[in-house]
């Protein structure tokens with residue numbers, strides 16, 4: 001599983017929204033990839049913040065900020081890793 005694919009799934013994973021097989025493959029990747037583990041920790045922080053908030057909607061711009069943060073990081077990583085498929 002590529003980091004890019006994992007990061008697409010992290011939001012679903014953080015709220016237990018994945019099927020068993022996908023979740024297992026994602027966890028295998030997380031066990032060897034500190035970058036994706038870090039992204040997951042960021043997401044968990046957001047999820048627990050949202051769940052503990054009195055209203056159920058996150059502040060405007062929160063998800064956009066996280067998404068652009070993740071996108072920046074994966075672009076950087078693609079440059080470092082190259083374009084192997």
Ligand SMILES: [Zn+2]
Pocket residue numbers: 002003004006029033035036
């Ligand atoms: Zn990764």
